[in-house]
Amino acid sequence: MDKNFKQQLMGYLLGNFSCKEIAELVTDYLEGSFSLSQRLRFQMHLGLCLACRNYLHQMKYTVATLHQLPSEAVPAHVKEELMKRFRTWKHEQSLPNPSSDSQL
Amino acid sequence: MSFLVWSWPSNLLFALGVPTLQETMQLDEAGLVRALQRGDERVFAAAMDLYSGSLLRLAMSFVPSRAVAEEVVQETWMGVLEGIGRFEGRSSFKTWLFRILTNRAKTRGTRERRYEPFGLSGTDSEGDDGPSLEDSLFVTEGSGKGHWADPPQGWEPDTPERALLSKECRMAIETAINALPDTQRQVITLRDVEGVSAEEVCNILSISETNQRVLLHRARTKVRGVLDPYVRGGNT
Numbered sequence: 001m002d003k004n005f006k007q008q009l010m011g012y013l014l015g016n017f018s019c020k021e022i023a024e025l026v027t028d029y030l031e032g033s034f035s036l037s038q039r040l041r042f043q044m045h046l047g048l049c050l051a052c053r054n055y056l057h058q059m060k061y062t063v064a065t066l067h068q069l070p071s072e073a074v075p076a077h078v079k080e081e082l083m084k085r086f087r088t089w090k091h092e093q094s095l096p097n098p099s100s101d102s103q104l
Numbered sequence: 105m106s107f108l109v110w111s112w113p114s115n116l117l118f119a120l121g122v123p124t125l126q127e128t129m130q131l132d133e134a135g136l137v138r139a140l141q142r143g144d145e146r147v148f149a150a151a152m153d154l155y156s157g158s159l160l161r162l163a164m165s166f167v168p169s170r171a172v173a174e175e176v177v178q179e180t181w182m183g184v185l186e187g188i189g190r191f192e193g194r195s196s197f198k199t200w201l202f203r204i205l206t207n208r209a210k211t212r213g214t215r216e217r218r219y220e221p222f223g224l225s226g227t228d229s230e231g232d233d234g235p236s237l238e239d240s241l242f243v244t245e246g247s248g249k250g251h252w253a254d255p256p257q258g259w260e261p262d263t264p265e266r267a268l269l270s271k272e273c274r275m276a277i278e279t280a281i282n283a284l285p286d287t288q289r290q291v292i293t294l295r296d297v298e299g300v301s302a303e304e305v306c307n308i309l310s311i312s313e314t315n316q317r318v319l320l321h322r323a324r325t326k327v328r329g330v331l332d333p334y335v336r337g338g339n340t
Contacts (some may be wrong), residue, residue, distance in 0.1 A: 071157025
């Protein structure tokens with residue numbers, strides 16, 4: 001079989017995407033921003049390329065890992081200060097409204 | 105006929121005034137807002153415990169120090185109290201919190217000369233040019249051009265749990281996030297750490313959908329690169 005033809009056929013089967021292009025487009029794919037034809041070409045490449053499938057899964061696991069990161073610890077003094085401010089706010093809320101008084 | 109039979113229990117529950125799971129979840133947020141509007145101290149304390157860690161993480165991406173970020177979180181909660189009476193539930197409560205924080209943090213960040221709006225800063229509008237991965241990771245010549253030079257390995261399905269069990273790996277992820285340019289850090293924090301939708305992130309940060317995607321891709325690519333040596337071959 002002619003070498004050029006083989007390369008063309010392989011390129012076609014890989015969706016005419018190189019692995020480098022797949023790596024750069026993986027977020028677009030996950031975000032669902034592709035047209036139907038782009039999506040099909042992308043999936044054709046994934047179907048034949050284990051390395052790119054691995055890369056896609058690695059990106060998904062990265063997202064899942066980030067989503068499970070523990071929250072930042074908020075120091076107790078920040079919370080205490082906030083509770084003080086909350087009580088002041090609540091106290092002010094319970095005071096009679098000066099504008100409504102003046103209407104009386 | 106079977107539909108009618110199966111629909112009986114839910115109809116009965118509805119008639120008895122028992123809310124469905126979905127209604128309960130909606131009621132929870134609506135209930136939280138109503139309690140805050142009433143000035144319920146216990147609910148305020150619980151909401152503060154629940155959301156302040158997320159707020160602090162996002163605040164740190166806008167301002168230069170943790171101390172200033174803590175002040176921004178306090179200002180955010182004061183903003184919540186000022187605005188809770190007008191909260192109409194057009195977005196989720198959490199998204200509303202992030203929006204208040206972002207506005208306050210931008211003001212503080214500008215004052216502290218850290219944050220600059222998009223388009224004004226060379227360092228903050230990063231991400232629009234060049235590939236996110238180095239060329240050296242791919243074959244550059246011959247018939248294999250553009251293919252992986254060192255093909256990515258499979259990660260185990262329990263990667264997230266294993267990665268976060270390792271303190272060293274967790275620190276490496278945190279360091280990688282902190283080292284990101286500000287806008288990438290803000291996008292990945294909101295999208296991937298906090299799970300906010302793309303549309304809401306665009307709204308909160310006032311960026312376009314395309315820009316959001318580019319920033320997210322570059323940020324994810326960097327964090328993936330940091331994670332890889334820790335989880336490759338099942339090691340953590």
